[in-house]
Amino acid sequence: MEYARIVDVSLCHEYYNGSSCGFKVVPSAETAEILKKEEALCRIYDGKVRLMAPATSFAQEVTLLFYVKASIAEVWNVTNFDGIAHDEFPVAIVSCDGGVRFEGRSKDSLPELQRMFGVVFALELHLTPKQPLMGTVKVPTKKLRWCYCVSGIYAERDLQINDSLKVDDPVQFDCVEKSSRMSLYVSRTEIPIVSGSPPRFQLLDSATSKVLMKCLPNASAKSIAKACLDDGSSAIVAECFINP
Known part of the structure; x- marks a missing residue:
């Protein structure tokens, strides 16, 4: 047959x-x-x-x-x-x-x-x-707002997260918390979480635009938390810890 x-x-x-x-x-x-x-x-x-x-x-x-x-x-x-x-x-x-x-x-x-x-x-x-x-x-993969938790020598500095993937329409990050111990930078929009994807964000000094870290690690779905935003609301975020 x-x-x-x-x-x-x-x-x-x-x-x-x-x-x-x-x-x-x-x-x-x-x-x-x-x-x-x-x-x-x-x-x-x-x-x-x-x-x-x-x-x-x-x-x-x-x-x-x-x-x-x-x-x-x-x-x-x-x-x-x-x-x-x-x-x-x-x-x-x-x-x-x-x-x-x-x-x-x-x-x-x-x-x-x-x-x-x-x-x-x-x-x-x-x-x-x-x-x-x-x-x-x-x-479909989960989309979350990303949160970079910066500690160490850069915690108190004014920083900028640069999107090297989308130059024309980059993802914007806001600093929602700053202390001598740690600063939190949360994306304004949700970003897909993809395992093994190449790094897309860079850490810059806001005043000089100097690149402090060329390749920030991507956020992972293994580290999910709730972050307080600067407008008083809260959001579920994918955390990524940075200690240069």
């Missing part, structure tokens, strides 16, 4: 620079039955879902549901599903006509979730007869 590839979908995470970060994909019970009935071969490895099936299979439109688990605990801290309501569960939908998108789904509509552990999101594949389904699901 001759088989043809009908599904080739990859999963990746923005935080890990496009790596799958060890996602484990498990078909729902109903999907497993459909695959068996259609005599489809399902190959799941390294964040990829590939289906091979005979030419006579999947003669009608069908929806397949998979659950995606995290093998790295850190995934929970670096994934951005802020657009999904608290009482909903994120579902990545892949279709031939609509591409790839995330939407929230009522948890009651996914009863198997109650019996599963470590599921980050669900993967829903909409199959159309005679049309191979291909695409890449990019799991």
Whole structure:
């Protein structure tokens, strides 16, 4: 019997620079039955879902549901599903006509979730007869305001954080706290957190524009805190400590 590839979908995470970060994909019970009935071969490895099936299979439109688990605990801290309501569960939908998108789904509509552990999101594949389904699901990384905590000899100096990546529209930082022990510089906007990305910020002396540190380390999702801003409000930030 001759088989043809009908599904080739990859999963990746923005935080890990496009790596799958060890996602484990498990078909729902109903999907497993459909695959068996259609005599489809399902190959799941390294964040990829590939289906091979005979030419006579999947003669009608069908929806397949998979659950995606995290093998790295850190995934929970670096994934951005802020657009999904608290009482909903994120579902990545892949279709031939609509591409790839995330939407929230009522948890009651996914009863198997109650019996599963470590599921980050669900993967829903909409199959159309005679049309191979291909695409890449990019799991969004968390965006936070960055906070550089400067101690040591530069703590009391007037400093500037320079954005070397976006010269025309740079990220701006404000000094929200200054003492002889430590000064805090918080970005005005949220910045994506990506593991292994090249450094983009420099530490400058405000008065002379002299570069004091050419490459500031990037903030990490492992160090999250609440910072008080100069207007009296507070914000959740990703901290990065500097002691030249």
